[in-house]
Amino acid sequence: MTSYSLHPDTWVDQYADYLFNYAVTRVSDAEIAKDIVQETFLAGLKSAKNFKGDAAERTWLIAILKRKVIDHYRKINSNKGKAEVRMSYNSSSDEDGDWLEEQVADPFSVLENDEIENEELGLAIQNCIDKLPKKQARVFKMKTIQGISTEDICNELGINPSNLWVMIHRSRTALMDCLNQNWFNV
Amino acid sequence: MISCDKAALICDKAQYNEASFFDKAKLKLHMLICKACTTHAKKNATLTSLCKEAKLKSLTENEKNVMKKQIENQL
Incomplete structure (x- = not known):
């Protein structure tokens, strides 16, 4: 098995765009995605000594990036953590409707698949x-x-x-x- | 009649809407008699539409330079 090593000086040129695209699809905001990529690089530097060399550099950075994305959602969640989850059918509560049926994904919609x-x-x-x-x-x-x-x-x-x-x-x-x-x- | 090289150039320019009307007419004419260029043009157009579909994004050079500096500071 080949062993990999880290070259932090080439990270930006080699991986910034890939990581950025990866992050954008997950947080859907370019500014935040940029920050996350930046944080990923810095976190990578900090834990460079823990790099065992059994994954390619990019795989390793993606793994860090994933953690950073989770951290991001934790952070924004704690701010509005007190927000309630409302489960009313709609605002005018007297109305009848097939609540469950209307919540189910439309099997004929291809939009979700397109996105992925x-x-x-x-x-x-x-x-x-x-x-x-x-x-x-x-x-x-x-x-x-x-x-x-x-x-x-x-x-x-x-x-x-x-x-x-x-x-x-x-x-x-x-x-x-x-x-x-x-x-x-x- | 234009050469295949010229046709390929026009085809590339057309992907970025930078081919003139006459150039495009020349390309169309060339494609009538050249199968290779027709295939190439089709593939080229597919690539353009794929790139559009994927909504690719990239960081600007400035943003990258800022990142590089921050990494250098940490090294």
Whole structure:
């Protein structure tokens, strides 16, 4: 079995986006998710000496992140912990209705599944992006996810538009292959 | 008639709505006679729609730099 080691100096570049996407789907607020990712990194540093090396770095960080998400819900729960749980049918209490039946999930609704599937898809794409060469990944993210204009990206990275389109083309081709293997063929 | 390389470039630009009308017309014409480019264009469009569906998010460089600094402070 291979043994893993930690490289905290590369954490942000390598895992920040993956962890961020993971956290966003769980707390559905970008600001909070960002804080949780940050806390995860710091907690990881603190307990780095407890890292036994039998999990990959990212798996280990995800495990910490999960704890942080739970902590977050504990915290917001304690603030409104005194809130009551009301179980009335609706505000005008005299009305009749099939209370139970109306609470049951609609078996024909596909919305819930879509949500879960989209979350998994997001992580699958992120996984594939992480496999790209660094510079391509950066250009692809800026262009596709952050939606920055071609001109701005060229200025920021000091490249010309045809460089940019070559990198976009390569990253898109690689992503298509990667998703073909990891998303469509599982 | 345009080459496949040119067609691929237009196809990529079209994914970001940056292809001009004439370019798109040239691409369409090329796709009539080129099966490989047609397949590629289809896949490319799928990738775009997947990325949209997944509502991917990423941190900006600034946010990442702030994180890096905080980690460095702790090291």
